[in-house]
Amino acid sequence: MIPCLDVRDGRVVKGVQFQNLRDAGDPVQLARAYEEQGADELVILDVSATPEGRGHAVDTVSAVRSVLSIPLTVGGGVRTEADARRLLDAGADKVAVNSAAVRDPTLLTRLAERFGRQCVVLSLDAARTDHGWQPVVRSGVERVPQDAIAWAVEATERGAGEILLTSWDRDGTRSGYDLPLLTAVSDAVRVPVIASGGADSADHLIAALRAGASAVLAASIFHDDDTTVAALKDALAAAGLETRR
Amino acid sequence: MRVGVVTTGAANLASVRAALLRAGAEPVLVESGSALQGIDRLVLPGVGAFGPAMAGLRERGLDAGLRAHIDAERPLLAICLGLQLLFEGSDESPGVRGLGVFPGRAQLFPTSVAVPQMGWNRVIAPGSAHMRDGWAYFANSFRVACGGPRSGAGASDRAKDASSTCAERTELDACDSRKWTSAATSDHGGPFLAAVERGPLLACQFHPELSGAWGAALIARWLSC
Secondary structure (H helix, E strand, C coil), X not given: CEXXXXXXCCEEEEEECCEEEEEEECHHHHHHHHHHHCCCCEEEEECCCCHHHHHHHHHHHHHHHHHCCCCEEEECCCCCHHHHHHHHHHXXXXXXXXXXXXXXXXXXXXXXXXXXXXXXXXXXXXXXXXXXXEEEECCCCEECCCCHHHHHHHHHHHCCCEEEEEECCCCCCCCXXXXXXXXXXXXXXXXXXXXXXXXXXXXXXXXXXXXXCCEEEECHHHHCCCCCHHHHHHHHHHCCXXXXX | CEEEEECCCCCCCHHHHHHHHHCCCEEEEXXXXXXXXXXXXXXXXXXXXXXXXXXXXXXXXXXXXXXXXHHCCCCEEEEXXXXXXXXXXXXXXXXXXXXXXXXXXXXXXXXXXXCCEEEEEEEECCCCCCCCCEEEEEEECEECEECCCCCCCCXXXXXXXXXXXXXCCECHHHHHHHHCCEEEEEECCCEEEEEEEECCEEEECCCHHHCHXXXXXXXXHHHCC
């Protein structure tokens, strides 16, 4: 179970479909609380709009690392090996790449060769079409005329060791994960697939894990104090899913 | 307490350093064999591929230094690829010799399971000085296969089963008495070595620095041995 912190200018924010961002707290405090509740990993997505904001992200990663003893994935604005290096040096265990990998898929290969596949996460935001799904980049601004499943397969062949799969249609809506999308991607690749976008209840998490996800990511439900990681893990265990506690 | 952290320039050390600092230790980067002088306690983190990591150790004169450190029975914590480097070799880099402290070699996980293994897995650690049963975080494509977990009753049945089911496996019991004093196992497409230990030498295939409170407690026990 993976809480996600969307961070802008050093603060955790939350919006719907990347719009209307509002403050949701201090990243270090939230990271510490989530680990104590039993979170298995943490994801930080830097949603800063400016280079100055990106500078804050490295400080945030460094501060979170000093208190966090579970894996930390950081994404948002990773375009080059140097960007990845900065985040890894600051304390990320894995870097997530999205738009830059779509523009230049060889970035995944270069990152995997330099840092190892286990450091490279493909962040795939997928939007439904009439026929399936297509990748969405630049924080939802641009749809890529390409099949999202085929892109997931290509990305793993090029070096991605994990896929963070966000349903653009469901993100922030709390209406449940896009289960057909999860099944389609996890059937097509051998690497772990993390479900993201739409979680509101334990039932949603259970459905995602049964649909093929290796792990489930959520943000709103944790930040709004509606429930805790521990309570959700209890529900997963009660449903018969093997759960670390 | 000063703890040397061996680096070959490639690995990402931030998490290991942060974990040592949280445990009250003072991590010191060790980039050459000569820098081992005065270091009693060493961490060998490993991220990346087997061949380049061994080449990095040799270029810096760290391979001989590590062997001397181990032969002198000084404390060593090897992590992930660090464990594999202590074996004879790896299918990841055929023809490259490992440090050969332990017999056996690392091989790719079978095609029936997700590769790389990225995530939490159960660890069973019977009779270990440092380890406890629990959940650990793994991020690896290669591993040293082995027989199933050792247990008191039925151990001979298990040994028989292990040797008959998979000839490639390092035979846990056979190696045990010669080379290591206890081993922990996990399962991902079959049992594999999650950790081996011999006195103050503790080698983990998982990442204790990323394994939450369980991993932090393990690091604390190793620091106090």
